[in-house]
Amino acid sequence: MGTYMSALEQRSTGIGLLGLGVVGTAVAKAIIERHGPNDQSTRLNVVAAVVRDDSRKRYVDLDTSAISTNLDTVIGNPDIAIVVELMGGEDLAFDYITSALKSGQHVVTANKEVMAKRGSELLATATANNVHLYYEASVAGGIPIIGPLMNDLTANKIQSVRGIINGTTNFILTKMEHEGADFSDVLAEAQSLGYAESDPTADVDGFDALYKISVLARLAYHTEVPVDVIYCEGIREVHAKDFRYASELGYTIKLLAVAQVNSKSGLLARVHPALIPLEVPMASVNGVLNSVEVEGDLVGPLWFQGAGAGPNPTGSAVMGDILRIANGASNSGSSPSTLEPFPIASMDDHVCQYYIRLTASDRPGVLANVARFLGEADISINSVLQKDTDIENGHADLVIMTHPAREANMQSAVSSIRELETVLQLDSLIRVETYGDRS
Numbered sequence: 001m002g003t004y005m006s007a008l009e010q011r012s013t014g015i016g017l018l019g020l021g022v023v024g025t026a027v028a029k030a031i032i033e034r035h036g037p038n039d040q041s042t043r044l045n046v047v048a049a050v051v052r053d054d055s056r057k058r059y060v061d062l063d064t065s066a067i068s069t070n071l072d073t074v075i076g077n078p079d080i081a082i083v084v085e086l087m088g089g090e091d092l093a094f095d096y097i098t099s100a101l102k103s104g105q106h107v108v109t110a111n112k113e114v115m116a117k118r119g120s121e122l123l124a125t126a127t128a129n130n131v132h133l134y135y136e137a138s139v140a141g142g143i144p145i146i147g148p149l150m151n152d153l154t155a156n157k158i159q160s161v162r163g164i165i166n167g168t169t170n171f172i173l174t175k176m177e178h179e180g181a182d183f184s185d186v187l188a189e190a191q192s193l194g195y196a197e198s199d200p201t202a203d204v205d206g207f208d209a210l211y212k213i214s215v216l217a218r219l220a221y222h223t224e225v226p227v228d229v230i231y232c233e234g235i236r237e238v239h240a241k242d243f244r245y246a247s248e249l250g251y252t253i254k255l256l257a258v259a260q261v262n263s264k265s266g267l268l269a270r271v272h273p274a275l276i277p278l279e280v281p282m283a284s285v286n287g288v289l290n291s292v293e294v295e296g297d298l299v300g301p302l303w304f305q306g307a308g309a310g311p312n313p314t315g316s317a318v319m320g321d322i323l324r325i326a327n328g329a330s331n332s333g334s335s336p337s338t339l340e341p342f343p344i345a346s347m348d349d350h351v352c353q354y355y356i357r358l359t360a361s362d363r364p365g366v367l368a369n370v371a372r373f374l375g376e377a378d379i380s381i382n383s384v385l386q387k388d389t390d391i392e393n394g395h396a397d398l399v400i401m402t403h404p405a406r407e408a409n410m411q412s413a414v415s416s417i418r419e420l421e422t423v424l425q426l427d428s429l430i431r432v433e434t435y436g437d438r439s
């Protein structure tokens with residue numbers, strides 16, 4: 001009996017948590033409830049958890065003595081084989097992950113910011129110390145996307161990775177579109193459901209999606225795609241009216257993150273709201289769902305969909321990485337083999353259709369002036385809607401859909417249009433995403 005017990009104990013893997021918030025709590029619960037002393041296959045044990053404020057009430061069945069602000073209880077603790085970083089942020093997370101890897105501990109993280117900005121360095125430290133650094137939960141919550149890009153799709157030349165990879169903004173946009181909900185109310189709801197980042201401007205202003213597309217692009221193209229070369233625009237300028245007009249034109253609006261190779265200009269990575277045709281599958285990805293399309297030269301198009309945020313879906317991805325290590329993953333599987341320089345394209349050269357909404361004086365000649373500036377920038381108009389005419393004030397909404405145009409030309413036309421005396425405000429400029437022959 002004694003021998004049997006000690007064999008079981010040997011199979012128990014010590015886990016140390018850095019962070020016991022939304023995701024950390026879900027992970028601790030999953031370990032305790034599913035991989036506790038009675039689990040005969042993969043027995044895990046939460047040895048210690050480090051938090052910022054150890055006086056806060058915790059919603060998990062962990063001995064209070066295991067929760068502290070003392071980093072030494074986790075990093076370098078010989079009883080802890082796997083450190084799970086669920087704090088977020090860049091500098092401290094980088095330092096803690098580095099220290100753990102150098103102490104010979106494996107690391108699992110859900111931190112897209114640190115993996116985007118310092119991932120290559122961390123992965124090199126993992127390799128140098130012969131330990132694993134896994135980060136499946138850092139992109140698209142519960143959807144397995146890093147594993148497939150790192151393992152199953154390596155034979156492919158990837159043409160594009162395109163997705164809805166921020167759950168909070170998709171939740172907000174969906175509620176604005178379907179329920180006419182107010183932006184700040186829905187953001188508060190997303191926060192209470194545990195979807196948003198601790199500073200939700202990272203979601204709303206597109207940075208969270210930017211970090212994630214940087215991580216995916218590094219894996220897909222075996223190159224460093226620094227965050228400062230990625231075009232980034234969030235959802236603050238999208239208004240309820242835009243959903244109404246987009247729908248009349250056959251579109252909805254989503255925050256897209258795209259990394260795409262063009263044989264002439266190179267790799268372009270961009271995050272921005274986009275009109276997408278109602279008939280493409282991504283148009284129906286609503287609420288906290290995320291989806292990622294990957295196009296490889298051998299496999300063709302692939303489509304991944306699932307919950308992109310929230311405690312349990314994210315916990316599922318974190319637990320997958322923990323169990324892989326605890327069960328003895330043999331290859332490092334952490335990083336693309338070698339990173340090569342790749343030409344990075346400029347957003348200025350991006351070509352797409354544009355949706356423009358402006359508030360103009362309802363007077364003869366207004367449209368002609370706008371059309372003149374577009375024409376001078378070599379942009380032709382596909383269609384025009386005049387809406388919501390306010391007779392009393394003499395204003396109207398003018399909604400213009402252009403033919404495909406170069407970004408730099410559009411920006412130059414827009415700055416001239418803004419100067420027109422008859423244009424009271426240029427309210428929205430939203431790119432239309434190109435899908436096959438549709439747009």
Ligand code: NDP
Pocket residue numbers: 018019020021022023024050051052053054056085086087088089092110111112137138141194195196197198308309310311314
């Ligand atoms: P929370 O804000 O809920 O939790 C953060 C935890 O880290 C808290 O327990 C906090 O302590 C602790 N912490 C923060 N700073 C420190 C510090 N300096 N020292 C010690 N502990 C610290 O965040 P989430 O759980 O939502 O997110 C964690 C990570 O997971 C982030 O990287 C996030 O981007 C990522 N992620 C989140 C998803 C989600 O749906 N929420 C989905 C996918 C990834 P205390 O509790 O005392 O404040």
Ligand code: HSE
Pocket residue numbers: 138139140141165166167168169195196197203208308309310
């Ligand atoms: N705040 C992130 C989101 C969490 O809303 O997608 C998942 O990474």
